[in-house]
Amino acid sequence: MLHVTGEVADRHDAVCVIGAGGCGLAAIKNLREHGFAVDCYERETSVGGAWNWRHDRSPMYASTHLISSRPLTEFPDFPMPDTWPDYPHRSQLLSYLERYAAHFGLGEHIWFGTEVVAVTPAGDGHWDVTTRSTGGGTSRILRYASVVVANGHNWVPKTPAFEGLMTYRGMMIHASAYKNPAQLRGRRVLVIGGGNTGCDIAVEAAQQAATVWHSTRRGYWYVPKYIFGRPADQVNALMQRWRLPLRLRQWLVQRTLRLTLGDTTRYGLPAPDHRPFESHPVVNSQLLYYLAHGRITPVPDVVRFDGGAVELADGRTIDPDLVISATGYLPRFEFLAPELLDTDAEGRPDLHLHAFARRHPTLAVVGLLQGDAGLFPLAHWQSVAVARWLRLRVTDPDRAAAVQQHEANRSARSWSRRRVVPSTRHWFEVGSVAYLRVLEDLLRRLEVA
Amino acid sequence: MRSELLRFDDWVSPVPAVPREVVSALPDGRDEDRPPLLFVPGLCHGAWAFAEHWVDHTATRGFAAYAVSPRDRCDLRTYAHDVIQVAASLPRQAVLVGHGTGALVVARVLGRYPARAAVMAAPVLDGWGAFGAALRANPFGTLPGRLRLGPRQLFGSGLTDAAAAAYLGRLRAPGIRAQVELVRHRAPPRPVGHPPVLVVGSPDDRVVPRSSLDRTAGRYGTAPLLFPGMGHDLMLDTGWVEPIDAILDWLGKELAA
Numbered sequence: 228m229l230h231v232t233g234e235v236a237d238r239h240d241a242v243c244v245i246g247a248g249g250c251g252l253a254a255i256k257n258l259r260e261h262g263f264a265v266d267c268y269e270r271e272t273s274v275g276g277a278w279n280w281r282h283d284r285s286p287m288y289a290s291t292h293l294i295s296s297r298p299l300t301e302f303p304d305f306p307m308p309d310t311w312p313d314y315p316h317r318s319q320l321l322s323y324l325e326r327y328a329a330h331f332g333l334g335e336h337i338w339f340g341t342e343v344v345a346v347t348p349a350g351d352g353h354w355d356v357t358t359r360s361t362g363g364g365t366s367r368i369l370r371y372a373s374v375v376v377a378n379g380h381n382w383v384p385k386t387p388a389f390e391g392l393m394t395y396r397g398m399m400i401h402a403s404a405y406k407n408p409a410q411l412r413g414r415r416v417l418v419i420g421g422g423n424t425g426c427d428i429a430v431e432a433a434q435q436a437a438t439v440w441h442s443t444r445r446g447y448w449y450v451p452k453y454i455f456g457r458p459a460d461q462v463n464a465l466m467q468r469w470r471l472p473l474r475l476r477q478w479l480v481q482r483t484l485r486l487t488l489g490d491t492t493r494y495g496l497p498a499p500d501h502r503p504f505e506s507h508p509v510v511n512s513q514l515l516y517y518l519a520h521g522r523i524t525p526v527p528d529v530v531r532f533d534g535g536a537v538e539l540a541d542g543r544t545i546d547p548d549l550v551i552s553a554t555g556y557l558p559r560f561e562f563l564a565p566e567l568l569d570t571d572a573e574g575r576p577d578l579h580l581h582a583f584a585r586r587h588p589t590l591a592v593v594g595l596l597q598g599d600a601g602l603f604p605l606a607h608w609q610s611v612a613v614a615r616w617l618r619l620r621v622t623d624p625d626r627a628a629a630v631q632q633h634e635a636n637r638s639a640r641s642w643s644r645r646r647v648v649p650s651t652r653h654w655f656e657v658g659s660v661a662y663l664r665v666l667e668d669l670l671r672r673l674e675v676a
Numbered sequence: 677m678r679s680e681l682l683r684f685d686d687w688v689s690p691v692p693a694v695p696r697e698v699v700s701a702l703p704d705g706r707d708e709d710r711p712p713l714l715f716v717p718g719l720c721h722g723a724w725a726f727a728e729h730w731v732d733h734t735a736t737r738g739f740a741a742y743a744v745s746p747r748d749r750c751d752l753r754t755y756a757h758d759v760i761q762v763a764a765s766l767p768r769q770a771v772l773v774g775h776g777t778g779a780l781v782v783a784r785v786l787g788r789y790p791a792r793a794a795v796m797a798a799p800v801l802d803g804w805g806a807f808g809a810a811l812r813a814n815p816f817g818t819l820p821g822r823l824r825l826g827p828r829q830l831f832g833s834g835l836t837d838a839a840a841a842a843y844l845g846r847l848r849a850p851g852i853r854a855q856v857e858l859v860r861h862r863a864p865p866r867p868v869g870h871p872p873v874l875v876v877g878s879p880d881d882r883v884v885p886r887s888s889l890d891r892t893a894g895r896y897g898t899a900p901l902l903f904p905g906m907g908h909d910l911m912l913d914t915g916w917v918e919p920i921d922a923i924l925d926w927l928g929k930e931l932a933a
Contacts, residue, residue: 260790260869298690303683304789304868305764309693309757330769331790464687600687608681663681670681 235355236369241266242617243356243371245343245562247333248276249324250594250606251377253302254613256331258375261614266369267333270342270361274328276379278320286381286403286556290431291317293601294423294510296458299659300601302327303608313458343562346374352589357562373589373617375610380558380595385651387554390531395550397535402428402553410549411435417537417547419529421447422652425553426511432551433517440545441514442526445648446497451512454483459510460600467660477502494518495525506648507656508599555652558595568592575654579634580642580665582609588620588631597652598659605659608666615673630672641665680787680865691757697745698762699723701735710931711792712766715743715911716759716785718776718800719750719850719858720825725775725843725909729916737924742766751854752861756784763789771927775911776800776883777850779892783864790869793930795923796892798877798884798908803859805888813882829882831907834914843912864895872930875900876910876919883908901926 240263244254247269258265271282280287293300293314301307305327311319328334338358344366345357354374359366384401392399402424408431416436418429421443429441454462466476480503492498494515517523527540536544557574568576569585576592577585584590591613594606620627642665647653713734715726723743734741744762746755759781763770769792774782779799786794800806814826825847827840849855867873873896877889889900903910903919910919 298683298686303680306760308765309691309761326764329767330764332768461688461690464684468684468688604681660682667679667681 234368235349236367238264238266238369238371240264240372240621242373242375243268243343243346243354243369244375244377245346246276246377246379247271247274247328247337247339248377248379248594249278249603250379250610251276251375252324252328252333253603253607254375254377254593254610255333255336256327257607257610257614258617259331259333259336261618263614263617265336266371267337268341268343268356268358269337269339272339273325274334274337275321275324277381278317278324280317280321284382287317288402288405288428288431289407290427293320294452294508295460295601299458299460299464300603302603305330314452346376346562346567346590347564348567348587352587354589373591375613376560376563376590376592377594377606378560380655381556383557383559384552385555385557386552389529392532394534395532395537397548397550399550399552402551403556405551408435413437414549415547416440417442417526417529417545417550418553419550420553420555421445421509422507422553422555423509423511424555426509426514428551428553429523430511430513430517433520433522436549438547439517439523440526440547441523442529442539443497444528445501446491446499447506447509448480448484448499448503449488449491449514450480450484450508450510451488452510453512454487459508463599464660473504477504480504488515491515497525497527501648502646504599504644504658505646507597507652557651558654573651575651579637580609580612580662580669581655581657582613583616583634589617591616595655596662597654597656598662600659605657605662605666608663608670612666612669612673615670619673630669633672634669637665678862685753691754694747694758696747696758696762697723698742699727699731700740700742701731702740703735703738705738708768710739711768711771712740712742713927714759714763714766714770714772715741716772716774716778716782717743717745718774718778719746719755719854720847721776721778721909722746722846722848724846726911728912730911730920733917733920734924737921739771739924739927740766742770746850749851751851752781752784752857755781756788759785760789763791768792771795773797773923774799776908777858780858780861780864786867786871786873787865788868791867791871793872793927794867794874795927796873796875796896797910797919797923798881799875799889799892800858800884801864801892801895802888803861805885805891806883807859809883809885809888825883829907830909831913832878832880832905832915834905835907835912843909867896873898874923874926876903876923877901878903878906878908878910880905881908 242263244267255265296313340361341358347355349355354371357368384403411432412435414436415438416432417440419442432439450459530538570576581595593609644656647656717725722745726743731741771793772782772791773795775797777800779796813829831840875893877900879886893900906913
């Protein structure tokens, strides 16, 4: 029911959710379960966000599979079919999200083909949300009691400003534009970036391209998808169940990889300059295989482009005709003024638990995390915490204030990864188990008695 | 306190997939807004116990109806896993109807899966209470490892001896581990998603004493709906139509609310 006051339609106690990807869907469901009216805005015409590979903007490539295993990736209250493989394909992920939305009847709360262009404070904790239909159509302004941002952080490609790139005569694309192996067939390919995407594409190039170079800035710990016959993240979970200290887990991973994969510098890879768990895990069983076949040549950082040549940090020059830059993405909240999320000059927002705006109790972000297991369980519990927090503010303001006071004193070290390789890649890096422990503590405080 | 967030059991040793037996009946005109019902039999029964009357009757009243059987060598964890798997495979949020020890499974499932509503029929939630009642009614059949239920425990006097004997012949005793679990288990978790809960039973049930019914209902903030004269197996006894009609009437009211 809309009550139009001037040109702003007041939605009273309703919550605005931005984005209907996996995290946005979890937010809608959990807010609805806590009794909130919800309007969700999604710029595409269907759910799934980044997993919605049928839409042009999706960064997915044809062969994308999960890198965390099914039990550590599914929503805690809506498991994936147990007959699915340990590492499902992107098409299964999309159908899973579509079924989740249908099962909980979320579709009727989503406005598809509608983009949020501005979110501004309207006083008293309320927000004015300006939406526009994506066809460039009409725009309108609605007022909400709270806003939950679930816009995803893998949309805006981050490409380093390489020297001489303008002179490069070959083709340069970001990994988000890589869709299928036909793009690689018979070409001389340089893949830049040692993350999961870079390794996946290097492996596909090894199967399709004439020549493959893989440029990484440093050595990484390449974790195979299976260790001791179990998905690697399940082994990691086992170590954490036993509450092994981080140092011991690092040592065990190092020993296990050393015993099973051996010395990776034999393949020409640099030795890792950090310990396991100090960079986002790279899960790939095939990279070393193709390195061992000589199908992939590991190379160091790119220094400059010059016509048809690419100069490397070790002085070598190579001549790829296709460069794929798998150098990641940057978060972008173009509809929010930077100070609302305490975003610094580099574009890094500073949020409590990477979720709650520090100075705006009715503004939260869900899913802005990089864990060492799947994202959906984290996003689920984050959105339960957001829903309980918003509910408690209404039902028991005194207790809400007490919780806020307590949270203000919670040290960031308890929930964010302490030591990581400094990079935008690791802005939102958390240990999933440590993060869930803190979230559980918060959830208990927010529990409505 | 047990963590709901850190599910190491499921992360470290996921329940293996098995083919599940699910029987179903769909109503003629599909009303997409009506939630499906999923019947969860106790460990001694199978989907057949609901397929006998309740599944078809539910469909004739306009709700899609499903019943799942416990897998071989079932325990509470694997059974709860199977029920959630079946519930999540349904097109809409399901209403869970657990009978006997199936109600205990439903109570567990409610801690994880936000059901649209839940019904506990003759629920064996209070393990020691049921154990005591079973000892009084059938001392030898209650010995650990050789659980055997008698006809007077499960059925009222209306059911013919032949019919009762045929049903008894289809019962299977669960494994010893599951039997121990039924008596000794931790208290069921608090339901997620605030589903409405209905408890139905009979004051003449020789498995679940009246005091247990009251305790279970009290746990969910309600009072039991009683069907005097019936035995424990509400879905098989002669008066089977009354409890299922009452359940569906209640559900209709809850959905309208």
